[in-house]
Amino acid sequence: MLTDRFLKDRRGVSLEAGERARLEAAISTTSTVEARKIIARAGEWLDQSTLLVEGIMSRYLDDRDGLRQLVAIHLPGDFVDLHAYPLKHLDHDVGTMTPATIAIVPHVELDAITEEMPELTRKLWFATLLDAAIHRAWLFRLGRLDAIGRVAHFFCETNVRLQSAGLSDGRQFTLGLTQADVAEICGLTTVHVNRVVRHLREEGLCTFRNGKVEILDAAKLARRGQFDPAYLYIDDPASPPLPDQRPRR
Amino acid sequence: MLTDRFLKDRRGVSLEAGERARLEAAISTTSTVEARKIIARAGEWLDQSTLLVEGIMSRYLDDRDGLRQLVAIHLPGDFVDLHAYPLKHLDHDVGTMTPATIAIVPHVELDAITEEMPELTRKLWFATLLDAAIHRAWLFRLGRLDAIGRVAHFFCETNVRLQSAGLSDGRQFTLGLTQADVAEICGLTTVHVNRVVRHLREEGLCTFRNGKVEILDAAKLARRGQFDPAYLYIDDPASPPLPDQRPRR
DNA sequence: CGATTCATTGATCTCGATCAACAGACGTGG
DNA sequence: CCACGTCTGTTGATCGAGATCAATGAATCG
Numbered sequence: 001m002l003t004d005r006f007l008k009d010r011r012g013v014s015l016e017a018g019e020r021a022r023l024e025a026a027i028s029t030t031s032t033v034e035a036r037k038i039i040a041r042a043g044e045w046l047d048q049s050t051l052l053v054e055g056i057m058s059r060y061l062d063d064r065d066g067l068r069q070l071v072a073i074h075l076p077g078d079f080v081d082l083h084a085y086p087l088k089h090l091d092h093d094v095g096t097m098t099p100a101t102i103a104i105v106p107h108v109e110l111d112a113i114t115e116e117m118p119e120l121t122r123k124l125w126f127a128t129l130l131d132a133a134i135h136r137a138w139l140f141r142l143g144r145l146d147a148i149g150r151v152a153h154f155f156c157e158t159n160v161r162l163q164s165a166g167l168s169d170g171r172q173f174t175l176g177l178t179q180a181d182v183a184e185i186c187g188l189t190t191v192h193v194n195r196v197v198r199h200l201r202e203e204g205l206c207t208f209r210n211g212k213v214e215i216l217d218a219a220k221l222a223r224r225g226q227f228d229p230a231y232l233y234i235d236d237p238a239s240p241p242l243p244d245q246r247p248r249r
Numbered sequence: 250m251l252t253d254r255f256l257k258d259r260r261g262v263s264l265e266a267g268e269r270a271r272l273e274a275a276i277s278t279t280s281t282v283e284a285r286k287i288i289a290r291a292g293e294w295l296d297q298s299t300l301l302v303e304g305i306m307s308r309y310l311d312d313r314d315g316l317r318q319l320v321a322i323h324l325p326g327d328f329v330d331l332h333a334y335p336l337k338h339l340d341h342d343v344g345t346m347t348p349a350t351i352a353i354v355p356h357v358e359l360d361a362i363t364e365e366m367p368e369l370t371r372k373l374w375f376a377t378l379l380d381a382a383i384h385r386a387w388l389f390r391l392g393r394l395d396a397i398g399r400v401a402h403f404f405c406e407t408n409v410r411l412q413s414a415g416l417s418d419g420r421q422f423t424l425g426l427t428q429a430d431v432a433e434i435c436g437l438t439t440v441h442v443n444r445v446v447r448h449l450r451e452e453g454l455c456t457f458r459n460g461k462v463e464i465l466d467a468a469k470l471a472r473r474g475q476f477d478p479a480y481l482y483i484d485d486p487a488s489p490p491l492p493d494q495r496p497r498r
Numbered sequence: 499c500g501a502t503t504c505a506t507t508g509a510t511c512t513c514g515a516t517c518a519a520c521a522g523a524c525g526t527g528g
Numbered sequence: 529c530c531a532c533g534t535c536t537g538t539t540g541a542t543c544g545a546g547a548t549c550a551a552t553g554a555a556t557c558g
Contacts, residue, residue: 139384140310459536
């Protein structure tokens with residue numbers, strides 16, 4: 001199902017079968033989008049939200065000179081702009097990084113859910129607050145880590161998130177991003193990201209080639225990036241989930 | 250009333266009289282707290298949330314070496330840790346910066362509200378997403394602005410927020426913060442904040458003395474910090490006229 | 499093929515960190 | 529009352545991480 005990965009294995013708030021069915025029924029359309037397309041622009045009025053099914057998307061702010069700061073990276077299973085439901089218009093742009101499959105949920109459906117299903121409403125609310133928790137980790141990253149730590153932290157976070165979505169085995173994963181993208185995430189220049197990546201490789205922590213990350217020493221990498229996955233609210237971050245485990249009936 | 254400033258003048262989501270009364274009735278206790286006290290610690294289970302009535306509070310993350318990154322500043326009227334309601338435990342500490350008056354809202358009351366008042370629920374949800382929007386502006390600040398721009402942006406933001414709470418006239422306001430606090434907000438050292446403050450004073454943009462900010466040239470300050478108040482979702486930004494503003498009818 | 503994107507490397511510069519010292523305000527206790 | 533911490537703000541000297549500027553290589557694609 002399209003919503004299978006949404007709030008998968010999140011502490012205490014995974015969806016009941018009925019809730020998942022209701023959310024699935026709220027989807028009006030699905031579509032595929034090519035890489036590097038803008039889905040929503042800052043300021044636009046929105047009456048629908050986007051659930052990411054496949055691919056990678058981002059949210060970002062551009063400065064006066066065109067320099068870009070990414071404020072979020074979204075992976076399959078993320079409800080990319082669910083916050084547009086209460087906010088109604090966004091303070092940032094939303095776009096695809098890679099080719100993506102998205103499902104559209106009209107806000108009138110969410111109106112119905114909030115009227116009828118308070119428990120599911122709290123879970124949707126939770127999902128938006130999870131994004132806020134990730135924002136805070138990113139603030140820590142930008143405010144208190146050096147360049148190497150920032151990239152290490154980002155790779156650790158993405159590894160855990162992809163693992164929880166069943167898209168990383170914990171040792172390597174594909175991220176359709178370039179070094180320039182990582183620079184816009186970590187508040188660095190692409191030149192310096194290149195040097196950081198080389199450093200991480202030479203130190204035996206991880207490699208990053210052709211958009212693929214390979215974790216060589218997870219413990220050291222997490223230490224270098226001061227990464228603690230608690231803020232991701234994943235059920236059991238210690239042990240990797242079983243490959244493609246289906247939610248029990 | 251204790252909740253008078255909550256969601257005051259926010260676009261489309263200010264509380265109706267009945268909603269405000271319901272929220273007011275949800276308050277179990279109020280109390281005063283001295284400056285620099287911890288209200289909640291990362292990881293703790295919470296069954297209540299804190300509405301800030303008077304004073305300034307913050308949320309922050311500490312790194313391995315004790316360096317601190319503030320991830321939010323809260324002003325009177327803010328529902329400081331409303332996100333603890335869906336999340337149940339926090340990923341950061343919460344504390345007072347100045348002496349503060351707080352009102353406590355037990356989560357059982359919020360349970361009742363979410364069962365009975367979907368519209369008010371959406372407004373509470375909105376309030377937590379407003380904090381997330383501020384997180385994103387802070388990410389931009391840390392990722393893409395230099396030291397002077399960061400401090401300028403922070404002062405602009407705080408001015409607008411305090412103004413909307415009726416606590417700034419737009420030209421000057423009292424912020425019980427030290428230069429060291431500003432450093433922990435802006436990802437800088439206190440020594441450098443001191444130099445940035447001197448620079449801003451010498452350039453005639455603003456002053457910062459004894460925790461008091463005086464805006465000398467609001468337009469220039471906003472330009473220096475690339476500040477655009479749209480992300481604060483305030484009804485009628487009686488904010489300084491920006492060169493390229495008014496995106497909406 | 500050229501054109502474009504992405505990765506890589508070198509040289510240089512600069513912003514902000516770091517280290518160190520000191521001054522004023524304030525409260526405390528002797 | 530003064531002596532003595534502590535907290536806050538201030539300034540100077542030096543250092544270094546990361547930006548900037550510039551060039552090149554490799555891969556992909558029309």
